[in-house]
Amino acid sequence: MSTRTLHLTEQLISRPSVTPEDAGCQQIIAQRLAPLGFACETLASGPDSFRVVNLWAKRPGVQAGRSSDATKLIVFAGHTDVVPTGPLEQWSSDPFTPTHRDGKLYGRGASDMKTSLAAFVVAVEEFLAARPDPALSIGFLLTSDEEGPSVDGTAVVCRALQARGERLDYCIVGEPTSVERTGDMIKNGRRGTMGGRLTVKGVQGHIAYPHLAKNPIHLAAPALAELVAIEWDRGNDFFQPTSWQMSNIHGGTGASNVIPGSVVIDFNFRFCTESTPEALQRRVHEVLDRHALDYELQWTVGGLPFLTTPGELVTAVQAAIQAETGITTELSTTGGTSDGRFIAKICPQTIEFGPINATIHKIDEHVAVADIEPLKNIYRRVLENLEAQLQTAHGA
Numbered sequence: 198m199s200t201r202t203l204h205l206t207e208q209l210i211s212r213p214s215v216t217p218e219d220a221g222c223q224q225i226i227a228q229r230l231a232p233l234g235f236a237c238e239t240l241a242s243g244p245d246s247f248r249v250v251n252l253w254a255k256r257p258g259v260q261a262g263r264s265s266d267a268t269k270l271i272v273f274a275g276h277t278d279v280v281p282t283g284p285l286e287q288w289s290s291d292p293f294t295p296t297h298r299d300g301k302l303y304g305r306g307a308s309d310m311k312t313s314l315a316a317f318v319v320a321v322e323e324f325l326a327a328r329p330d331p332a333l334s335i336g337f338l339l340t341s342d343e344e345g346p347s348v349d350g351t352a353v354v355c356r357a358l359q360a361r362g363e364r365l366d367y368c369i370v371g372e373p374t375s376v377e378r379t380g381d382m383i384k385n386g387r388r389g390t391m392g393g394r395l396t397v398k399g400v401q402g403h404i405a406y407p408h409l410a411k412n413p414i415h416l417a418a419p420a421l422a423e424l425v426a427i428e429w430d431r432g433n434d435f436f437q438p439t440s441w442q443m444s445n446i447h448g449g450t451g452a453s454n455v456i457p458g459s460v461v462i463d464f465n466f467r468f469c470t471e472s473t474p475e476a477l478q479r480r481v482h483e484v485l486d487r488h489a490l491d492y493e494l495q496w497t498v499g500g501l502p503f504l505t506t507p508g509e510l511v512t513a514v515q516a517a518i519q520a521e522t523g524i525t526t527e528l529s530t531t532g533g534t535s536d537g538r539f540i541a542k543i544c545p546q547t548i549e550f551g552p553i554n555a556t557i558h559k560i561d562e563h564v565a566v567a568d569i570e571p572l573k574n575i576y577r578r579v580l581e582n583l584e585a586q587l588q589t590a591h592g593a
Contacts, residue, residue: 201322202573203302203566205229205315207295209277210304216278217243217349219341222314223252223277229318230254230337233325240357242342243349249342251354256325258334258587269366271510271583272336273317273576274351274540276343279306280558287560301563308564309557312572313371314339320576324584332591333584336365343536351536355543365544367510367583369576370537373554374529379568380518380575384549385511386435386504386530387537391466391474391496393481398491401450401458410456414448417460420488424464424481429472435504436469436530439477469530470502500534503541509586510546517578521571550575 205225212220227237235254243249258268282292282305290296292305302312321335342350358365374384397417402410421443429439441464448460466477478496485492505511511528518526541547552572556562 200570202315202319202569205318206302206307206312206569209311209315210295210302210306211293212277213293214277214279214306214341215281216344217247217249217342219250219277222311223250223339223341226314226318226337226339227252227254229322230256233322235335235337240354242353247345247349249340249345249349249353251341251350252337252339253354253358254337256335258332259330268332268334269583269587270334270336270364271367271369271580272338272365272540272544273321273371274338274368274536275310275314275317275371276340276350276536277311277314278341278344279309279311280344283560289561292562297566300566302566302569303561303563305562307556307562308373308552308554309562310371310373310551312564312569313373313551316569316573316576317371320573320580323573323577324580328584331580331584332587333580335580338368338540340536347536352539355539359543363543365540366546368537368540368544368547369510369514369579370535370540370547370549371551372535372537372549373551373557374549375551375553376555377553378522378524379552379571380522380524380526382527382529383511383514383518384530384532384535384537385506385528387500387502387532387534387549388436388439388467388469388530389474389502389538390499390534391468391477392499393464393466393497394495395462395464395485396459396493397462398459398493399457402456404454404456407456412456413460414457416488416490417462420484420490421462423484423488427480427484429466429477429480430469431471432469433471435506435528436471436502439466439468439472441466468502470504474498474501500538503538503547504530505541505546505548508546509583510548513579513582513586514548514550514575516582517575520578521575
């Protein structure tokens with residue numbers, strides 16, 4: 198099978214863009230977009246040792262110059278960076294040499310998320326070939342810092358766009374959201390994430406003389422048990438209840454006969470829209486204070502929850518999936534975080550949709566070749582649906 202979408206996917210996989218490297222992926226995409234009328238802008242950020250490149254490309258709708266309300270902007274967002282390969286000897290083929298076996302395309306980034314990027318581009322090419330002067334404005338927001346710290350990537354571009362007064366109406370992030378069949382799930386929101394590092398202090402001493410020491414592990418245990426048992430909220434129609442989980446406990450000096458002077462507990466909240474970071478922090482401090490612990494607690498809010506309730510974008514995507522695959526898609530807010538958390542701050546309708554996610558970040562990551570064209574077709578149909586909505590709204 199040879200298609201333009203497949204060929205572009207293979208081109209992108211061939212670039213070893215291990216985060217924060219872009220390895221020329223954005224240049225390949227910009228070279229496809231520029232002849233279509235996109236103004237392409239590179240926004241670099243970060244120190245020289247961790248330089249991140251970001252691409253912002255925009256093609257205004259034909260009515261944009263006449264009225265700010267005459268057109269709307271849909272943005273295709275994603276990342277060109279990929280996670281490290283892991284042990285090369287465990288791969289069945291070179292991770293940066295796109296390889297076909299048994300109807301599957303293998304390579305790092307095949308499902309996360311170079312297939313989506315290629316499908317975005319070709320979908321736009323086909324849409325504009327059929328409708329050269331759409332009212333719909335189209336943008337691309339691409340970064341090479343999604344799999345890394347996510348500090349100098351999409352967050353930077355969103356702040357720049359906000360400062361310019363750029364209005365984003367719709368955004369599709371090409372994250373691999375499908376589970377068993379392409380189109381069976383889209384993410385219309387994500388939970389927030391907030392981490393904490395709790396240090397409980399005690400007094401170091403010999404384990405045989407506990408009355409001369411103060412064991413911080415023993416002191417912390419009842420408070421931790423209480424935190425484990427708390428119902429933080431009950432979730433809602435779109436979100437699971439907020440979850441609190443410990444990820445690491447660091448204590449001890451390395452010797453088995455020493456009571457440590459402190460213990461460090463790392464934990465994380467994945468929280469829904471029923472809770473706020475401030476309220477969760479307050480409740481944790483109340484528990485720790487009630488147990489009279491001598492402690493320090495550092496908080497890191499990695500992202501706030503966001504939710505796109507069914508509306509213009511969700512309807513357009515659902516209809517596109519139904520028309521292309523016959524599937525009635527499921528709306529979900531499960532899973533980890535994505536750059537959607539940054540985009541949602543400046544775009545009221547943000548969803549994530551992409552290929553099957555079963556092999557993301559794994560050895561021998563792959564995507565079914567037969568899924569590539571339907572994915573592209575769905576993205577094109579979304580453009581067609583949104584354009585039709587816009588034309589209907591303005592009586593065209």
